[in-house]
Amino acid sequence: MGIAGEDGTGAELPGLLERFSEIGRKNGTGIERLALSDLDATARGELQALWAERGLHVYRDRIGNQFGLVQPLDSAKPLVLVGSHLDSQPDGGRFDGQVGVLGALAVVCGMRDRGLIPSGVNVGAVNWTNEEGARFQPSVMGSSVFAGVLSLDAALASSDTREVRVADELERLSLAGDAELAGRVAGYAELHVEQGPRLEEEGVDIGVVDGTWAAYKADVVARGVQTHTGPTPMAKRIDALYGAARAIAAVHELGLARTDGRLHTAVAWMRITPNSPNATPSAVEFKVELRGPDEELLARTRDELLGLLGGITAESGVAFEVGVWSERRAESFDAALADEVERSVRELRLSTKRMPTIAGHDAVVMNAAGVPTTLLFVPSHDGITHNAAEFTSDVDLVNGEAALAAAVQRLCARVLAA
Amino acid sequence: MGIAGEDGTGAELPGLLERFSEIGRKNGTGIERLALSDLDATARGELQALWAERGLHVYRDRIGNQFGLVQPLDSAKPLVLVGSHLDSQPDGGRFDGQVGVLGALAVVCGMRDRGLIPSGVNVGAVNWTNEEGARFQPSVMGSSVFAGVLSLDAALASSDTREVRVADELERLSLAGDAELAGRVAGYAELHVEQGPRLEEEGVDIGVVDGTWAAYKADVVARGVQTHTGPTPMAKRIDALYGAARAIAAVHELGLARTDGRLHTAVAWMRITPNSPNATPSAVEFKVELRGPDEELLARTRDELLGLLGGITAESGVAFEVGVWSERRAESFDAALADEVERSVRELRLSTKRMPTIAGHDAVVMNAAGVPTTLLFVPSHDGITHNAAEFTSDVDLVNGEAALAAAVQRLCARVLAA
Known part of the structure; x- marks a missing residue:
């Protein structure tokens, strides 16, 4: 050196x-x-x-x-x-x-x-x-x-x-x-x-x-139904934070699964509504980013993520609104x-x-x-x-x-x- | 009526x-x-x-x-x-x-x-x-x-x-x-x-x-290491939000798994530090609550959750500080x-x-x-x-x-x- x-x-x-x-x-x-x-x-x-x-x-x-x-x-x-x-x-x-x-x-x-x-x-x-x-x-x-x-x-x-x-x-x-x-x-x-x-x-x-590297970024909103965290039966809950938590873990794990280092994924910002200890969240906004040198891999990863979100919706009732993907070449x-x-x-x-x-x-x-x-x-x-x-x-x-x-x-x- | x-x-x-x-x-x-x-x-x-x-x-x-x-x-x-x-x-x-x-x-x-x-x-x-x-x-x-x-x-x-x-x-x-x-x-x-x-x-x-019903509640802090969401290799990240997301999903699923309606679980409040789009979170605070008519079931559920958190720590590096459980009889x-x-x-x-x-x-x-x-x-x-x-x-x-x-x-x- x-x-x-x-x-x-x-x-x-x-x-x-x-x-x-x-x-x-x-x-x-x-x-x-x-x-x-x-x-x-x-x-x-x-x-x-x-x-x-x-x-x-x-x-x-x-x-x-x-x-x-x-x-x-x-x-x-x-x-x-x-x-x-x-x-x-x-x-x-x-x-x-x-x-x-x-x-x-x-x-x-x-x-x-x-x-x-x-x-x-x-x-x-x-x-x-x-x-x-x-x-x-x-x-x-x-x-x-x-x-x-x-x-x-x-x-x-x-x-x-x-x-x-x-x-x-x-x-x-x-x-x-x-x-x-x-x-x-x-x-x-x-x-x-x-x-x-x-x-x-x-x-x-x-x-x-x-x-x-290329970067694909999107704002996502998970939508649930606000209700009391106590008396509402579990089966009746559509908890936006539960859906968002599964989605955020999935984003991270898509990156972890690529052991060749060509895909970095993250969620680092989120906002919860209403963020009150006794009210299941009605909405959770979060920012997803996918980065890598290969735009085709990013596009495939984006599609894979959308599929995973669909699965979470089917299981939890939490709907995801995925904003326009900003695609930095x-x-x-x-x-x-x-x-x-x-x-x-x-x-x-x-x-x-x-x-x-x-x-x-x-x-x-x-x-x-x-x-x-x-x-x-x-x-x-x-x-x-x-x-x-x-x-x-x-x-x-x-x-x-x-x-x-x-x-x-x-x-x-x-x-x-x- | x-x-x-x-x-x-x-x-x-x-x-x-x-x-x-x-x-x-x-x-x-x-x-x-x-x-x-x-x-x-x-x-x-x-x-x-x-x-x-x-x-x-x-x-x-x-x-x-x-x-x-x-x-x-x-x-x-x-x-x-x-x-x-x-x-x-x-x-x-x-x-x-x-x-x-x-x-x-x-x-x-x-x-x-x-x-x-x-x-x-x-x-x-x-x-x-x-x-x-x-x-x-x-x-x-x-x-x-x-x-x-x-x-x-x-x-x-x-x-x-x-x-x-x-x-x-x-x-x-x-x-x-x-x-x-x-x-x-x-x-x-x-x-x-x-x-x-x-x-x-x-x-x-x-x-x-x-x-x-009885209620067990605790404040939890997930601790990670703040770093850039971009260049830091996935394997080097200790992302507090990833750990917290897995923990929050686990809390919800503990309640969902009890189909007899005797266990309600929720996380409805959280705070992310620093909550900046390009910095992996260093800390995520959240409030866990477990409610049910049977205190013994709540104690078992609390212990099961602590075990799950230990598993998440082992896999992700994210440590959990679990505060004193307030136990409402x-x-x-x-x-x-x-x-x-x-x-x-x-x-x-x-x-x-x-x-x-x-x-x-x-x-x-x-x-x-x-x-x-x-x-x-x-x-x-x-x-x-x-x-x-x-x-x-x-x-x-x-x-x-x-x-x-x-x-x-x-x-x-x-x-x-x-």
Whole structure:
């Protein structure tokens, strides 16, 4: 395993990460900064102040995405963005997202200070709004609005469980602006923690992402009949939670049954009505997701699940309303760009591995929108993520920062050549 | 099936019920008036105004129980209380509770007006605070504090999911007083809808309750490890919701498997942490209840369930923390009193049936506390309850009111003879 940064570059990320991990620190080593919360606003304010202090030109767009550009926005030059997100999961880890935003700050300023930005290109750091989708659905919200695949109005109208809307929070916390950068973007780079165990298991420094897994997701409602949990005879009950429980177990077991690792399944969110201890639930909403590299396998799994739900209905009386399946295609990243980036990273004496991303990322959105994109992974200890125990070593952070700098230089060259 | 009230008595309950069902009307024929909500306060205010208008003396105690007495409280006479509760389930029905509170008003005033209250006894109507336990746990809160089996401090400190305490709402809505009536109570009568299908199925007018089912209840926490729903390999996941789903299905199936109707099981409330679409849950809390007439069967079922949970842990890695089991004993009601009440009800040419109550009621609390208690049921159409479709016919309401009047007269005679 190599260590980059021996020439004094790439030493900034561990310190920046330590500093930002104090904002919303939770569960010891973790953070909790839900999108558009007070703590998210604090982190955004700190980031903006730091950008300004380092001489970056700060912009915000209508969905609250933040940009720190080396040159002012009115330049006619193509723009290369580098970033990720500062929002976290509830009880989240401190690496997921932050690594990419703070790495971008270090890399962009470092390249500028060392004269490595070609004069024909503008380079900027970015913090995308609400990547996690924990509080407001959908996830990757800010980058999706930026890329034009989610309407601004739909995003602004999204509301949390207390009926607070994205628009309300952007206004309350004064987080939005009116900058329009989307038309100028010619390249995007992101550094992220792997969130899986493969790099660590194989002793590899840097993952160069070459594609995404497909994902099928659907909202399901189990419908029963609300009645008293006491006197109603068991045979007369149509208990939505019983039906939902069987369905949720079935979803998990479809994934468990594939021992080749090509199918990941989960239900992680649900809402029970009325959720009163003495009333059998009338409705249980839950979100099903199926992920894998093979869309045909996902389609078969979806059909198998629908068959299982039919069986549960026949036995329990609980009906299932399955919403429209959102089908995220398995996408490829630009292979020539990945080749060039991988070569540059190896020149730093770091080992690399081509791998897909299973999780969604802002880079996945940019790539799908046709922007030349490079996404780099650093190892996640034991693959633990969305958890305070999430961990990436300082050595890996320094390696990641150096790799990101190399990737951005390669991307700038590519943009100039286009 | 008989119809009481041919002499002009017992005709008040249907009209009163219609009037109060406008407060918090929901889902067409249902109501939603959670304990200590604004709508509960409105209903309480209307009740108190009506009591005062009818010349009853109004008192409130520290937990917000309301009393409307025929004679002022400072009398040295033994007190016979008649009542139930005005709070409802979320998406609840309009008969559960209201029938007993409004029936009490009609019966107490009717007896007084017709000179049927013996001079040695004081009689009062009562509305108990938070019978349902939907918003604040435990259920039967007001009657339990009154009976001395739940401390006032514990009840006041109970909080809802938004961390609002019972004490906060009592103060905000000015619902508490400082009357102390518990020491004077010598008898209690309650009219309630059956909430099961038996009276209707057997064509019986009035159920005379002779005992309660036992209930074993426990709070359970399923513990997993929070991680990303995407990249984490299935074999590495310890998903608390998967474990909880299997456990909840198992609870239901234990009850389903007993085809003799002597075991009712349910999980109706749960809370998921963090409940974020992309993070496998770290913890799922849920409430298990087992009910039946046979405590030995409940103990065996509890042990069988614990064995099943152990099996789920072995297979999924999800650990279960099972809290202390609250074991509500199967209790008998005073058999001699039930005999007398049944005889009086039959004199009205109403058919009767001795039956247990499976649901908890304020009358169950009073009976367990040693107060001579009578609890009468009227039929619930199809046994549907805790649901807007809950239905009891006007004929059955009129029958119930007449039966309650007869029962209270019998109870007064019993109290005088004691």
